[in-house]
Amino acid sequence: MTKQHITTSVNGESVEYLCEAQQTLLDVLRDELGLTGTKEGCSTGDCGACSVIVDGNVVCSCLMLGAEAEGRQIETIEGMATADQLHPLQKQFLEQASLQCGFCTPGFLVAAKALLDKNPDPTETEIRFWLAGNLCRCTGYDKIVRAVQDAAAEMRGA
């Protein structure tokens, strides 16, 4: 079968890979690039565990083909912290016990980052609707929403 040769950028690094036409970006990230922080929970765009940011927009990587990534800028959970510094969202999730099993956490963090990149001061309702595509079965969302609120405040310097 013919594989596509794709050149793209993942977390700021130029990356090349070969993929089959039907392979999703999620398959590529996990199986070709070894970036297993992005999770597969449903493969139908209903759980958000596979959230990544593509050209500034949060998307489900299970609903995008690897072949479509040519020339894009992709951000995954692996690029969120720097070598010595967690992102304020990551810090708040830890301090507020916003994760229990931790499986949905990368997706929530990536989606929340996309929100705060666009809207530094979201209301609780805005946070809840923005994150509605990320399922969490452990927390009841309370501590997740609070962590996003507090990370936003921290990032605003409030």
Next chain:
Amino acid sequence: MGAEQIETKWIGKRIVRPDGVDKVTGRANFGADLRLPGMLEAKILRSPHAHARIKSIDTSKAEALPGVLSVVTAKDFPEVSGMADAGEAQVNFADLSRNVMAREKALYDGHAVAAVAATSASIATEALSLIEVEYEVLPHVIDVEEAMKPDAPLLHDDLFTKNVDPKPDKPSNVAQRLEFGAGDIDKGFGEADVIVERTFRTAATHQGYIEPHAAVAEWTEDGQSRIWCSSQGQFAVRDMTTTLLGIDHANLKVTPAEIGGGFGGKTTIYLEPVALLLSRKTGRPVRAVMSREEVFRGSGPTSGSVVRTKIGMRNSGEITAAELGLKYEAGAFPGSPAMAGCMTAFACYDIENAKVVGYDVVSNRAKCAAYRAPGAPMTAFAVESVLDELAEKIGVDPIDLRLKNAAKEGTRALYGAKFKQIGFEETLKAAKDHPHYSAPLGPNQGRAIACGFWFNIGGESTANVNVNMDGTVTVVSPNPDIGGSRASMVLMAAEVLGINPDRIRITIGDTASIGYSGLTGGSRVTFAVGMAVVDASKQVVTQLCERAAQIWEVDVEGVEWRDGAAHPASSNVGDFDPLSLEKIAAQSAKLGGTITGAAAINARGAGPGFATHICDVEVDKGTGRVDVVRYTAIQDAGRAIHPGYVEGQMQGGVAQGVGWALNEEYIFDDKGRLENPGFLDYRMPVTSDLPMIDTQIIEVPNPFHPYGVRGVGEVPIVPPLAAVASAVSQVVGKRMDQLPLSPPRVLDAIDG
């Protein structure tokens, strides 16, 4: 240990969990994240029929497909028998083997019938379409009451109802009948001023963990094999898998991956023996991962139920008699949580005359698995709803009504236990005093309360505590950390050792690295494994004191441990500077070797947990949509080791309960096929569906735990079904007795 709260330094602190950074950076390895060199991908062929005899399976075309290395069917599994305990349930190995791979019959839509290992997932998937299964489709039965009828299609020719007299001579879908009671219910109902009797129905609901089941298995030439998988217990996976395949426990090492939620659903096995068999046949490591659709079709939900209950009451609010009959769907094999449903039904209340009857019923659905307080939410839905109605009828505040009948220290529960110190009344009083309870309601809003109980369990538990030469400490826990238990273990070790939790690291041991421990289930880990950690830490303290005694050349009785250092027990012992853990550790080689504690206990005395919840809903009377607008959960945790994770358990349980009440259900077509095997139409609550969930932790210490811990994980899913349904009933003016309260059902109630 008494009932008093103990002064502590570390317990109760909201530390960052030790595995936290791995989990917020994507480093943590879950079940599907491992890749081994030469690894094959497995896919499972599943029955498209709800009930069918498997006449033949021809795998030759699939085996001939390039890239396919092996195909297995039930023929590759040995016949096994026997029973074993698994957490709060029992496992029947003949059934388990047939659930893992259908043998004579496919018993539900999604039942595994064959498995393929191939060099890629896409080849394995293609190979599935080349397997030819000849089915003889049989009549099926989905509904629990239909399945109980004498002329219902039979799932098992050899299933005879247990505990009925005379012993039945015909097979049945009713696996067993349960009954127990106390006092004289006829007399009790005779004394009642008001009696309410109703039948309640709940739909089967799935645990809904976000991580699908996943396992990697590797067989080696000398028979030593390995499995990496996410589960609620690596030892349970090992013991079940080895029993199904007829291999020695010691020849299978199971390494626990991080687990992406379980809620009871990962206390059993599905993929592990299949992957291991495929590895044995191919000589290559094999990975098997379920799709979300497979999770819904093939893994265990909890039972749908029909529960009839009747409660009699004096006008004063005193319950005179209570009766309950339940029918629980077990799925394709016996083993619904009917017993737990019966036992928990009236456990919140002190009732003199009561009778409970339960039926465990098989039908053509996936075999149910444990789900958070298995069996309890359904009976609580019935009992709490009827109490709500009785409170209304006699004009008594629903909290006062419950206080009048509340179980307390010394109450003998219907299921037999005599309660020690419990905190049920405290949760009720806290609810009454909570500002939520007296806050004004808006238009089309309603409020209700409901209560819940769960036993909690103890059981076999182990822990190792190793002191390093630099004075840091490593704890080995035997139980997968599903919700922050590493943090609790570290806090308890820090408390005993008197050192900063930052100095303690923790790892979850594989089955070869630490002694057997029961499942992560039954709300037992912080209680029971916590006791083992405390025990092992105390052993370490004893050794530290002995070393200090050696250094000081005094009797060990003259040394006491406090604040992370050895001190002379009194001035009579001598005038010595305190010897810190660090200082003693540095000399451990000279003073007798490594300092280490290893505990293996069978923990008893798990304190029962009680909760009271307050729920406000708003109903759209034009469409029947229900929104939960405010929610408060109040629960006795005994002692909150890490309050953040205790609150998290409470909030998570509420969210699951709200989903169960409002929208979650299994929907089957007329052929018995599941119509909603995905998150799109199996509607779990999303972030925008819920308000903040207020929590209040009550601490009535459990006298059997060194720090007073009770299990907290399961109780919070028990009250929400009734709390939500009773609140909706307030608004629509009609008792809502069937879940889920989906918009069409609610609109029907509104429009009559």
Next chain:
Amino acid sequence: MPSIDYVAPTSVNDAVAALAAASGNGRVLAGGTDLLVQMRTGQITPQTIIDIKRIAETREIAESDKAFVIGAAATGVEMSAHNGLKTTFPGIVEAMDLIGSQQIQGRASPGGNLCNASPAADCVPALIAAGATCTIAGPNGTRDIPVEDVVTGPGQTCLSQDEFVVSFTVPKPPPRTGDAYLRLIPRTEMDIAVVGAGVCLTLDDAGVCQAARVALGAVAPTQVLVADGAAALIGSTIDETALNTLAAAASAACNPIDDKRGTVDYRKKVAGVLATRAAQKALERAKA
């Protein structure tokens, strides 16, 4: 393993050529939020995937004096960010925005929503109510047809196998026009509409309704343009009598099925409720 090709043409003609070359086994990829799910579950097995997102015309949202032209593969995020569109047709933008999560919004498109041909497509009733047409490209050039004529049944459109939707044209409305779209889902997000209702109406100076279009989704094999519903509004001040007549007309226009998402009775009842509420919302907007 059957081989699948992926092509990403950069012109309309190249896309048409690719579709023709695939002779019925090609599938157009816009946002992919339906296509990839259908591929994953084996509902469809295309031989060629034709990604139209690298064609400029499918991506633009252009505003002229006369109309908005919305590229078929414009995303929900892009539509929500377009102030002109949002101000003039908030109902269309809200309808698009209701489709799935924020993640879906980053990918999903009105063209995909239409051509997936689900009776429950949220964006479609709003486009129909606003009187939108779509431009369809094929081997013989392009043709423009009303949006309501595209879908012929569940999963079926009037497009031939070498045609695809390039863009939508929504004519600018007269002053005092308002539109709205509402849907019923059991949760607050992430569900497929059980009932959807789009209303677009224009008032005169005196507040009397001069023109109206009412469209329903998820209540019949295709979206339904409810002429009787529009007639109930036209000539009225959208008072209670008009709204009651609208509700009855909306319920009567339904030809629904019982399925896992709702019952016939429920859909009929709620179609009336939502049409009424959407008309009230459109009225507020027309007055503003």
